Amino acid sequence: MAEVRFGKALNQALSDAMAADERVFVIGEDVGAAGGSFKVTRDLMATYPGRVLDAPIAEASIVGIAVGAALTGMRPVAEIMFMDFITLSMDMLVNQAAKARSMFGGQGSVPMVLRTPHGGGLNAGPQHSQCLEAWLAHVPGLKVVCPATPADAYALLRAAIEDPDPVIVVENKALYAMKGDLAETPEPVEIGRGRIVREGRDATIVAYGATVGLATAAAATLADDGIAAEVVDLRSIQPWDEALVLESLSRTHNLVVAHEAVESFGVGAEIAARMADVGFDELDGPIVRVGAPFAPSPFGRTLEAAYRPDAARIAAAVRRSLS
Amino acid sequence: MDRSELETLYRRMLVIRRSEERLQKLFADGEVPGFLHLSIGQEAVPTGVSHHLTDRDTVSSNHRGHGHTLAKGVDLTGFFAEIMGRATGLCKGRGGSMHVADLSKGMLGANGIVGAGIPITTGSALALKMQGGGHVAAVYFGDGALAEGVVHECFNIAALWSLPVLFVCENNGWSEFSPTERQLATRLDRLAAAFSITYRGVDGNRVEEVAETAGALIAGMRETPAPAILECATTRVRGHFEGDRQDYRDAAEIDDLDARDPLRLAADGLIAAGTAEAWFAGTLAEVDAEIEAAVAAARSAPDADPAGMLSDVYTVEA
Numbered sequence: 001m002a003e004v005r006f007g008k009a010l011n012q013a014l015s016d017a018m019a020a021d022e023r024v025f026v027i028g029e030d031v032g033a034a035g036g037s038f039k040v041t042r043d044l045m046a047t048y049p050g051r052v053l054d055a056p057i058a059e060a061s062i063v064g065i066a067v068g069a070a071l072t073g074m075r076p077v078a079e080i081m082f083m084d085f086i087t088l089s090m091d092m093l094v095n096q097a098a099k100a101r102s103m104f105g106g107q108g109s110v111p112m113v114l115r116t117p118h119g120g121g122l123n124a125g126p127q128h129s130q131c132l133e134a135w136l137a138h139v140p141g142l143k144v145v146c147p148a149t150p151a152d153a154y155a156l157l158r159a160a161i162e163d164p165d166p167v168i169v170v171e172n173k174a175l176y177a178m179k180g181d182l183a184e185t186p187e188p189v190e191i192g193r194g195r196i197v198r199e200g201r202d203a204t205i206v207a208y209g210a211t212v213g214l215a216t217a218a219a220a221t222l223a224d225d226g227i228a229a230e231v232v233d234l235r236s237i238q239p240w241d242e243a244l245v246l247e248s249l250s251r252t253h254n255l256v257v258a259h260e261a262v263e264s265f266g267v268g269a270e271i272a273a274r275m276a277d278v279g280f281d282e283l284d285g286p287i288v289r290v291g292a293p294f295a296p297s298p299f300g301r302t303l304e305a306a307y308r309p310d311a312a313r314i315a316a317a318v319r320r321s322l323s
Numbered sequence: 324m325d326r327s328e329l330e331t332l333y334r335r336m337l338v339i340r341r342s343e344e345r346l347q348k349l350f351a352d353g354e355v356p357g358f359l360h361l362s363i364g365q366e367a368v369p370t371g372v373s374h375h376l377t378d379r380d381t382v383s384s385n386h387r388g389h390g391h392t393l394a395k396g397v398d399l400t401g402f403f404a405e406i407m408g409r410a411t412g413l414c415k416g417r418g419g420s421m422h423v424a425d426l427s428k429g430m431l432g433a434n435g436i437v438g439a440g441i442p443i444t445t446g447s448a449l450a451l452k453m454q455g456g457g458h459v460a461a462v463y464f465g466d467g468a469l470a471e472g473v474v475h476e477c478f479n480i481a482a483l484w485s486l487p488v489l490f491v492c493e494n495n496g497w498s499e500f501s502p503t504e505r506q507l508a509t510r511l512d513r514l515a516a517a518f519s520i521t522y523r524g525v526d527g528n529r530v531e532e533v534a535e536t537a538g539a540l541i542a543g544m545r546e547t548p549a550p551a552i553l554e555c556a557t558t559r560v561r562g563h564f565e566g567d568r569q570d571y572r573d574a575a576e577i578d579d580l581d582a583r584d585p586l587r588l589a590a591d592g593l594i595a596a597g598t599a600e601a602w603f604a605g606t607l608a609e610v611d612a613e614i615e616a617a618v619a620a621a622r623s624a625p626d627a628d629p630a631g632m633l634s635d636v637y638t639v640e641a
Binding site: 105 | 381405414416417425426431432435436441443444445446447449453460472473476479483632634636637
């Protein structure tokens with residue numbers, strides 16, 4: 001067991017996957033010589049010559065090349081430097097990668113991974129801070145995961161690379177420096193399985209990525225007032241662990257869904273709608289969502305701080321769900 | 324090229340032509356749902372290119388992809404069943420005319436998005452190069468795709484990385500309902516030069532010329548991976564889609580179609596080389612019989628099963 005940073009865990013996952021499978025290669029802007037803009041691919045180019053490709057600034061083609069290489073027997077891992085830039089590659093993600101398996105009648109699949117960072121905290125402004133995972137989760141054929149710890153970053157990236165379908169690995173920028181334990185032989189994590197981070201009997205807070213830490217902090221605050229909140233880390237957004245959320249709701253009877261992405265039409269809306277259906281009999285109060293307001297992510301320090309959900313807002317949402 | 328090889332090319336073009344003429348009638352009779360974009364008049368291009376490709380070599384295509392698909396050697400019965408939306412189609416009736424694919428033949432799919440096959444094929448070429456073995460990838464696109472950004476991105480990347488990809492432009496002068504001169508400020512030979520990519524322009528209605536030029540380019544790529552651009556001047560005989568009245572088009576443009584018909588040109592060459600009239604009649608009868616058998620099989624096959632829609636969204640491994 002060693003303590004590693006989130007970014008290093010991702011680097012280790014890429015390195016181990018490349019060592020284990022010759023079909024795995026990395027492609028993206030500045031992923032090679034520069035080691036990636038967040039240094040996730042550091043040193044890989046030297047260790048795996050010819051398998052870390054510094055691509056020109058051409059997001060649509062980077063993703064399209066990954067699709068074509070995946071259809072031709074490779075296991076590409078593409079990096080899009082900021083999640084905001086997936087806008088340039090949406091045809092390749094939505095019309096090509098996502099649909100190939102189904103529209104070709106189940107012939108083959110597209111075993112590619114797209115890694116991309118989302119989230120604020122760097123005052124990077126409206127085009128370098130967005131959380132767009134709900135767009136991708138809405139498209140049949142894509143899988144979306146979002147780890148909250150270094151151990152899960154490692155395990156989910158390995159699982160994504162081994163997965164036969166296109167998987168988007170969303171990495172919150174605020175987590176790259178986070179430290180956590182990584183086992184020498186890490187346990188695999190199945191895509192689609194969440195985990196209970198903290199047990200509680202009064203309310204369930206469902207979160208993913210960096211918001212898991214905020215939810216856990218909110219639960220600690222609530223505990224001071226005698227409210228025991230259970231925190232569920234989704235880990236996977238598509239498919240998501242409906243059974244685990246329902247099981248937790250069946251214990252706590254109150255539900256809050258929290259994420260950094262804009263609240264409206266988001267992942268929280270899907271979870272709330274589903275639980276209002278299959279979990280209706282378990283609910284003692286309203287399902288409350290916490291997310292960013294319906295505005296582009298702003299630049300200035302006070303603006304961005306006000307924009308991003310925090311532990312206080314999550315705690316307030318839990319209190320509302322109990323009222 | 325000897326006569327028997329030319330006869331092979333002619334027969335392949337005839338399969339494409341007669342299949343599309345059959346589809347045209349099936350569409351008119353309501354037996355083909357959706358849109359149908361016919362490549363009548365453009366048969367020489369995929370026939371000449373695919374003549375030099377194996378099943379390990381990959382191609383991808385565009386919305387006008389029947390010829391590309393058939394030239395790659397996909398099963399005729401599965402092809403008709405797919406376009407007619409039957410369960411026995413190559414894609415289980417989920418793709419249709421714009422998405423016919425057969426990965427076992429290296430056919431990575433027709434495509435409903437203009438230009439989208441280009442990055443996919445560039446990626447396929449990258450994979451083939453990494454895997455070694457001298458295989459190549461080819462992509463067919465129309466002149467209309469030259470306005471799409473990914474084309475320029477991929478010319479750049481293929482040249483930078485020396486990828487074995489043959490970019491085959493079928494220049495029929497039309498981007499949907501608009502003439503090329505209102506779509507493109509330059510010419511493809513100039514674009515090729517800008518990216519330092521080998522360029523060849525051919526009369527895309529002469530199958531022998533396409534085949535010989537493509538053959539030389541592909542042989543070179545197998546030896547030393549590098550991209551090449553093959554521009555084939557050709558003719559879109561039908562409209563953008565079946566049902567297109569082509570009001571935007573001067574009728575005179577297609578007056579002399581017969582003289583430019585790739586089948587007619589190939590037949591003239593074969594007759595001059597000594598192919599007998601009886602061979603043409605016999606080949607036509609054979610091809611039509613194959614097509615009728617495929618249509619009959621498709622007609623008797625069940626419609627695609629709605630329950631199947633939910634499978635193949637994700638891979639479920641046994």
